[in-house]
Structure formats: structure tokens, C-alpha cells
Amino acid sequence: SVPFHKVVEALGVPRDRSRHPVFQVCFGSDDTAVSEKLSFGEVSDVAGAEDLYSIAKFDLHVSFETSKDELGLCFNYRTSLFKPDTIELMLSRFELVLSQLSETNLLKDISLVSETEREL
Structure with missing residues (x-):
């Protein structure tokens, strides 16, 4: 120790x-x-x-x-390093990942980009 x-x-x-x-x-x-x-x-x-x-x-x-x-x-x-918008983006990415979790989804199939963003 x-x-x-x-x-x-x-x-x-x-x-x-x-x-x-x-x-x-x-x-x-x-x-x-x-x-x-x-x-x-x-x-x-x-x-x-x-x-x-x-x-x-x-x-x-x-x-x-x-x-x-x-x-x-x-x-x-x-707050000197992160803007509230950046934290909100992190939170939305986390929410997106959580929404894709299931026993059948493979980790490689989980996306950090929404369908709307992917279409841009």
C-alpha cells in the first residue's frame, strides 16, 4: 500500500x-x-x-x-471548459445509446449518431 x-x-x-x-x-x-x-x-x-x-x-x-x-x-x-450545449449533446448521445440497448443488440450495432444526423 x-x-x-x-x-x-x-x-x-x-x-x-x-x-x-x-x-x-x-x-x-x-x-x-x-x-x-x-x-x-x-x-x-x-x-x-x-x-x-x-x-x-x-x-x-x-x-x-x-x-x-x-x-x-x-x-x-x-464551465470554463464546457458549454451547456456540449453537456446537453453528451446527454443526448447517452440517451441514444441507452435507447439502443437490448439483449439482442451487439455493441458494434450501437450508434452515437441519430438517424436524422446520419441523413445530413
Whole structure:
């Protein structure tokens, strides 16, 4: 077991208090129940909603909250790096991928581009 600060020192990563020394994108999951169904782009009073407007600790942090039959997503990001339109595009791509998931679909058949975009 090596302390984290020793790993950072060994990597020779320059110190910058505004950034995490090893990674800038974080994906997390919380299995606590989502108390209210959310639509994409909607904000609701769910547990942890106070974190929606907190200062980003990473360039991009996507957290998933799951319950029996619902999935909630929270994107926390550095506004100096991402525009809201970019985050909305990421969310729409994720929604598109989810809509294509099934036991019969192969991973190679899942598209990140909608039919409308493909026709352009």
C-alpha cells in the first residue's frame, strides 16, 4: 500500500491546486433510490440536488443514481471548459445509446449518431 501523495510524486505531476493531479474525468454511481422521476434536462428536489450547482472538483464528473426502474444522471463540469450545449449533446448521445440497448443488440450495432444526423 503506497500513499496517494507518493504516487503523485513518483509520476512527477506538476502541482496545481485547481486540478486533480492524476485524472480530470470522474464517473460515479450511487445506488440509493431516486425519490422522484426526472426527465432529461429537468432539475428536481432529490437527495443530493444541492450539489447540482457546486463548484466542479473535476473537469467533468458524471454521477449515476439508480433505483428499481429509474436512472438519474448528474453532470458537474467546469464551465470554463464546457458549454451547456456540449453537456446537453453528451446527454443526448447517452440517451441514444441507452435507447439502443437490448439483449439482442451487439455493441458494434450501437450508434452515437441519430438517424436524422446520419441523413445530413
